[in-house]
Amino acid sequence: MAEYHGLSQIFTTTETSLYNNLFKSPNPPFHSPTALILEISPNPFPQTNHTTTTNFVPIIKNNYNFDNLEILDHELETYRSKFNGHGHDNSNNCNVYVAGHVLVYPSYNGFFEKPGLFLDQMFVRKCYRGMKFGKLLFSAVAMQAEKMGMGMVDWLVADWNEETINFYEKMGAHYIPEYRLCKLYGDQLQAFGKKSD
């Protein structure tokens, strides 16, 4: 994804940093950086009774046909899920595969009464595009924000990505072209640690 956005030179994520940032927060999901994982399976998913306190109920859809997963997805083994909805399945027999994800964190805007979610990244693996999974992931975020009584969902989009902008506008989003991203990082940020005034 960083390559697609031409941002490989700023990419510093490691498996450890991802683990620390997503799973070691003392805050519950959606009150700290949180990933929603899009999983697919040729078998029906169990309609489990979730008794979590995180205010999130997994969204299960059965209207897809994944009988020929091996033909569709040539990296199937790489993306085999170790989590089958009941907990970790270390037997590696879990017939569930990761097809995409979305990453959000709680946000705030001083002009709004209620806090929100910032959608940091959304990704669907290439072989699963055109199946409305982007819509599914985006809807899951918007539904969650609404359910938690939040006032907004914010995200950034590249101006050359017309198809994506159209997609978001169809979902009801406001595209605000005049707001541009500024970012301080690396040496320029570290320099502030050495300044005395």
Next chain:
Amino acid sequence: MAEYHGLSQIFTTTETSLYNNLFKSPNPPFHSPTALILEISPNPFPQTNHTTTTNFVPIIKNNYNFDNLEILDHELETYRSKFNGHGHDNSNNCNVYVAGHVLVYPSYNGFFEKPGLFLDQMFVRKCYRGMKFGKLLFSAVAMQAEKMGMGMVDWLVADWNEETINFYEKMGAHYIPEYRLCKLYGDQLQAFGKKSD
């Protein structure tokens, strides 16, 4: 500030919402939405020994001349601070005034190893502009991010605001014009609460 940015129509903040969003979080400052207040006084500020656990030490500058505050600031009483650095001063004799603020919240970017701060808004009251207070507020945020071991500070800037963009670039920031803001809120967000698929 919302008027200046042409965003009065989306402004829904109330005193209560501001209080709830900024002061009722179970998380410490900078781990939830946090405001830094720029206060000025004709008297020297006390160099107090701060024993807070919030990892923030107030920045005190004495190289300003505010002997004629009443002439400079015609809304002085409105902005008299009730907080004098030692706690609330209900006697209303506190000779300290609010000149500006900056609002931040913790952010995350999946391409970066370390989390960061998102700078939501920065404001210096009109009569205090041109005194490098913007630089002071921005530096305070960058220094705090660096001190907390964060990897970035992100914010948005209006593309027509050339002076501000130049200011940020001089501070070492990267201006990334291709990233534009998308925002889902109001009726369009609420619609997702009613959707079943």
